[in-house]
Amino acid sequence: PMAGVMETEEQSRNRFQSELEFIQCLANPNYLNFLAQRGYLREKPFVNYLKYLLYWKEPDYAKFLKYPHCLHMLELLQYEHFRKELVNAQCAKFIDEQQLLHWQHYSRKRTRLQQALAEQQPTQQQQQPPAHGNATAK
Amino acid sequence: MTMAEKATKERLLSVLDDLEVLSRELIEMLALSRSQKLPQAGEDTQILDLLVQRDRELQELMDVGREQGRVQEEMLLLEKEVEKRDSDIQQLQKQLKEAEHILATAVYQAKEKLKSIDKAKKGSISSEELIKYAHRISASNAVCAPLNWLPGDPRRPYPTDMEMRSGLLGHMANLPTNGVNGHLPGDALAAGRLPDVLTPQYPWQSSDVSVGMLPPHHGNDFGLEPPGHNKENEDEVEAMSTDSSSSSSDSD
Numbered sequence: 001p002m003a004g005v006m007e008t009e010e011q012s013r014n015r016f017q018s019e020l021e022f023i024q025c026l027a028n029p030n031y032l033n034f035l036a037q038r039g040y041l042r043e044k045p046f047v048n049y050l051k052y053l054l055y056w057k058e059p060d061y062a063k064f065l066k067y068p069h070c071l072h073m074l075e076l077l078q079y080e081h082f083r084k085e086l087v088n089a090q091c092a093k094f095i096d097e098q099q100l101l102h103w104q105h106y107s108r109k110r111t112r113l114q115q116a117l118a119e120q121q122p123t124q125q126q127q128q129p130p131a132h133g134n135a136t137a138k
Numbered sequence: 139m140t141m142a143e144k145a146t147k148e149r150l151l152s153v154l155d156d157l158e159v160l161s162r163e164l165i166e167m168l169a170l171s172r173s174q175k176l177p178q179a180g181e182d183t184q185i186l187d188l189l190v191q192r193d194r195e196l197q198e199l200m201d202v203g204r205e206q207g208r209v210q211e212e213m214l215l216l217e218k219e220v221e222k223r224d225s226d227i228q229q230l231q232k233q234l235k236e237a238e239h240i241l242a243t244a245v246y247q248a249k250e251k252l253k254s255i256d257k258a259k260k261g262s263i264s265s266e267e268l269i270k271y272a273h274r275i276s277a278s279n280a281v282c283a284p285l286n287w288l289p290g291d292p293r294r295p296y297p298t299d300m301e302m303r304s305g306l307l308g309h310m311a312n313l314p315t316n317g318v319n320g321h322l323p324g325d326a327l328a329a330g331r332l333p334d335v336l337t338p339q340y341p342w343q344s345s346d347v348s349v350g351m352l353p354p355h356h357g358n359d360f361g362l363e364p365p366g367h368n369k370e371n372e373d374e375v376e377a378m379s380t381d382s383s384s385s386s387s388d389s390d
Contacts, residue, residue, distance in 0.1 A: 018307055018310075021302070022307060024297050025296075025307075027296035028296035028297060029296075059261075059263050063267065065275075066275060067280045067295060067297060068275060069280075069295050069296060099296070103282065103283045103294075104287065107282050107283045
């Protein structure tokens with residue numbers, strides 16, 4: 001979605017790939033702290049770039065994201081207050097902790113659900129909790 | 139009856155007055171005729187004629203009066219009728235207004251519904267795609283922690299330091315020379331494989347790729363600042379993992 005720039009197909013591909021990687025790095029609070037401490041988050045071009053990256057929210061692009069947390073971080077990064085706070089290492093640590101807890105929430109919920117199901121039907125063959133989980137949404 | 143004509147009541151009263159006057163004259167004449175001769179010849183007959191005439195007038199006026207009374211009664215009846223109809227109309231008006239209000243509300247809500255239907259249609263995605271995507275992000279533990287995750291496990295819901303370095307951006311950077319850092323990507327690459335948690339970052343399934351490409355894995359002067367050495371994350375990983383080389387990404 002860069003307007004007015006002629007690029008080759010290869011350049012296009014690379015840009016896609018780089019932006020895909022970069023945006024997902026934003027899901028890492030430690031990386032965000034790193035960027036903040038080196039002053040990138042204060043630079044106007046960088047802030048503009050973050051705004052530009054919002055195109056990844058569209059389904060046609062979002063489907064390539066393996067780490068969807070990055071979209072939430074990207075949205076938060078649009079706010080100056082958030083960008084300022086990220087300089088603080090404790091802030092980044094807090095975000096990291098909360099993120100991990102959230103990440104674990106679903107597996108805990110799933111474990112509880114499976115336990116509940118197992119208790120309900122003792123005669124049926126009990127399924128092993130699959131390592132990758134049955135990913136279809138409940 | 140126009141305003142120019144006198145009211146019936148007045149006419150009746152004036153006729154009565156005339157009658158009174160005439161009768162009095164007649165009686166006076168009769169009283170006088172006892173004592174003296176009539177001064178005028180036909181005066182008595184004149185008076186009688188007038189009397190008769192006035193009486194006739196009286197009778198006519200009485201008829202008129204009666205007729206007027208009847209008409210008046212009819213008018214009252216009709217007025218009552220009109221009142222009733224008026225109230226009926228008002229009632230209907232009220233009901234019509236209510237109905238209009240209800241219909242307007244219904245139409246408005248229907249329009250809102252149509253709007254939201256359109257909106258939903260615009261944002262619709264095939265359920266197959268959604269399920270595929272859900273599968274991908276869940277299977278790689280990107281949104282849900284692996285069930286056997288414990289503190290110390292290096293896996294994260296975001297790309298770790300190593301993953302970042304192994305990607306396109308990482309290879310565009312000049313890696314700072316640092317003992318710990320230096321051997322990270324080397325390890326992974328030397329092992330002959332990239333940590334396969336990284337691969338889904340690439341548009342792997344060709345059917346999904348609308349942009350139509352697999353990335354060529356070579357450097358490009360994109361000019362993007364690469365993710366640098368993140369000492370903090372590094373130290374944490376060091377502390378948490380028992381393995382000194384952090385290529386413990388793939389434990390499953």
